[in-house]
Amino acid sequence: MYWANFLHIYQPPTQKELWVRRIAEESYRKIVRGLRANPRAKITLNINGILCELLDRYGGKDVLADIKALLEARQIELTGSAKYHAFLPLLPTLEIERQIRLNEETLDAYFGDVWRKDGKHGFFPPEMAYSKEVATVACALGYQWIIVDELAFPTQKKIDGTKTYTITGLSDFGVFFRERTFSFAILSSEGAGSASTIIRYLSDRLGKNAYTLTAMDGETFGHHRPGLETLLFDLMREKSLIPTTISELKDKFPNQEIVEPRNSTWAATTSDLQNNTPYSRWQKKDNPIQQRQWELTEMAIRAVQKSPEAVEARKKLDEALHSDQYWWASARPWWSLEMIERGAYELKSVVETAYASEESQKRAEELYKEILYLGFEWQRSGKVDEISRQEDEEISELRELKKKFFITKEEYGHMIQVLKSQIRLAARAEEYHRAAMIKDRVRELCEEMKKTKK
Numbered sequence: 001m002y003w004a005n006f007l008h009i010y011q012p013p014t015q016k017e018l019w020v021r022r023i024a025e026e027s028y029r030k031i032v033r034g035l036r037a038n039p040r041a042k043i044t045l046n047i048n049g050i051l052c053e054l055l056d057r058y059g060g061k062d063v064l065a066d067i068k069a070l071l072e073a074r075q076i077e078l079t080g081s082a083k084y085h086a087f088l089p090l091l092p093t094l095e096i097e098r099q100i101r102l103n104e105e106t107l108d109a110y111f112g113d114v115w116r117k118d119g120k121h122g123f124f125p126p127e128m129a130y131s132k133e134v135a136t137v138a139c140a141l142g143y144q145w146i147i148v149d150e151l152a153f154p155t156q157k158k159i160d161g162t163k164t165y166t167i168t169g170l171s172d173f174g175v176f177f178r179e180r181t182f183s184f185a186i187l188s189s190e191g192a193g194s195a196s197t198i199i200r201y202l203s204d205r206l207g208k209n210a211y212t213l214t215a216m217d218g219e220t221f222g223h224h225r226p227g228l229e230t231l232l233f234d235l236m237r238e239k240s241l242i243p244t245t246i247s248e249l250k251d252k253f254p255n256q257e258i259v260e261p262r263n264s265t266w267a268a269t270t271s272d273l274q275n276n277t278p279y280s281r282w283q284k285k286d287n288p289i290q291q292r293q294w295e296l297t298e299m300a301i302r303a304v305q306k307s308p309e310a311v312e313a314r315k316k317l318d319e320a321l322h323s324d325q326y327w328w329a330s331a332r333p334w335w336s337l338e339m340i341e342r343g344a345y346e347l348k349s350v351v352e353t354a355y356a357s358e359e360s361q362k363r364a365e366e367l368y369k370e371i372l373y374l375g376f377e378w379q380r381s382g383k384v385d386e387i388s389r390q391e392d393e394e395i396s397e398l399r400e401l402k403k404k405f406f407i408t409k410e411e412y413g414h415m416i417q418v419l420k421s422q423i424r425l426a427a428r429a430e431e432y433h434r435a436a437m438i439k440d441r442v443r444e445l446c447e448e449m450k451k452t453k454k
Contacts, residue, residue, distance in 0.1 A: 001202070002211035003241045004249055005232075006147060006178070007031070008046045008124060009218035010085050011054055013319040014342055020058040027223040028055075032066035034233045035075055041236040042243040044147075045076050045218075046124040049083035049106030050319075056110070064110055071114045077245045078115040079124040080104060080143055086321040087282050089131035089263065090294065095301060095321065096137050102318060120144050120247040126323055128178065128215070128266035129279065135167055135175070135261075145174030147215060147246065151273055152264035153177050161210035164253050168260040175261055176246050178215040186231065187216060195234035199241075206240040211249055215266065226438045227419050282326040289329045289374050293344065296367040297321070300347045303354035313354035320346035329375070333388030337375045344371040409452050416442055416449070 009028060011020055035041045047067065055063050070076040082088055082099035083106055091099075100123075107115050115121065122145040123138040130148040138146055146167075152175075153159050165175050185201055199206070221229040236243050244252070263278040272280050283290050304310065304317045325343025328336040344367070351364040378384050419442050426435035 002244045004213045004246045006044045006215040007218040010048045012322050012324045013050050017058045020054045023223045024060045027219050028063045030222045030229045044246040046079045049103040052110045079122045081124045084322045085126040087323040088134045089129050139170045139173040147176050149264050149266045150177040152261040163255050165259050183214040281330045292367050292371050296347045300350040303351045303356040307354045310354045317350045331384045331387040335384045340375050344368045
């Protein structure tokens with residue numbers, strides 16, 4: 001079975017140097033070095049232009065050099081995207097195009113034309129946020145395919161792993177669907193040493209001339225989940241799985257079918273699509289904070305469009321459109337008043353810098369204060385906790401999936417030994433925070449092992 005694995009790595013333009021350096025060490029370096037150490041390994045990678053600049057600025061030039069070397073070795077392919085990780089379906093067409101072109105200019109600056117020289121490069125919309133307009137813009141700009149979540153697949157059909165798909169009305173523009181279950185299987189695994197449980201889970205599909213496509217945040221490997229990066233490369237070494245890039249799938253599986261994907265994101269749930277609210281984590285009608293965020297966003301965009309000579313405002317707007325501020329205002333279950341305030345302040349500054357009318361500047365100030373006051377009210381009143389306590393469908397999916405796994409005591413023991421060796425390495429390198437995180441994971445695994453009878 002062919003396995004196309006997609007990783008997305010990104011940090012917001014406001015990210016602090018400390019975190020860029022830490023995540024680069026805990027995750028990005030481990031990923032690129034693991035790929036270079038295993039010539040069989042292949043992935044499709046999205047690195048947004050802003051992360052390239054942050055790595056260049058904060059000690060990550062070696063990561064960029066390794067990515068370029070892997071591109072030249074054809075072990076990875078890069079996708080296009082939006083430079084500042086904007087939520088594209090909710091933006092005007094001109095802003096969608098601008099974000100994509102800015103990203104292309106940045107990738108060209110760091111990787112030359114090697115990242116798209118074969119003409120088969122694809123497109124990753126941030127948050128895997130799909131709309132027909134986004135696909136149409138990507139197609140018009142020369143991209144060959146787009147990656148979306150499997151929930152976007154038409155409800156009356158079933159994904160066939162021996163076919164590839166194109167989008168209705170977009171001639172020869174491919175669409176590839178992320179398999180949620182297999183992606184969740186990797187993310188919910190126990191990490192180091194658990195490749196055998198994944199292979200056992202896939203057993204009835206192995207050996208067939210078909211493919212699967214997984215997609216995840218790259219930071220999960222090593223940063224959010226210490227030790228999970230070793231699972232990634234254990235799977236890359238499995239002979240029953242043949243690593244491939246997404247673009248290679250079109251040649252391997254030439255039988256195509258035309259479909260009309262539904263609006264979706266990779267954080268959407270089944271109920272979101274049933275309720276026709278695919279973007280609810282970023283814009284929910286009953287979330288007054290997000291409603292004000294988008295009113296302020298639209299005001300900032302209009303102010304810049306009316307003042308094309310305001311170069312500083314234009315640059316500020318490009319950066320201020322990152323999707324994080326809306327995500328953190330969802331409280332489902334993610335919440336950060338700091339990110340909410342920072343995003344609103346940036347958008348307000350755009351209006352002020354763009355020579356907007358006194359009335360517009362006054363309204364922008366009002367919206368900024370309302371967003372901030374509502375955030376404090378939600379936090380003090382317990383509303384944030386109330387929303388986050390509500391059953392999250394994605395978390396439920398992960399729990400249900402985990403029940404399908406059976407891990408033997410021997411496998412648990414192997415995982416624990418691998419993680420203990422990583423504790424020693426982290427301590428030797430004076431990475432005491434990481435050593436403590438891995439130690440907590442070992443304790444959890446020991447408790448799980450005690451519950452296992454075999």
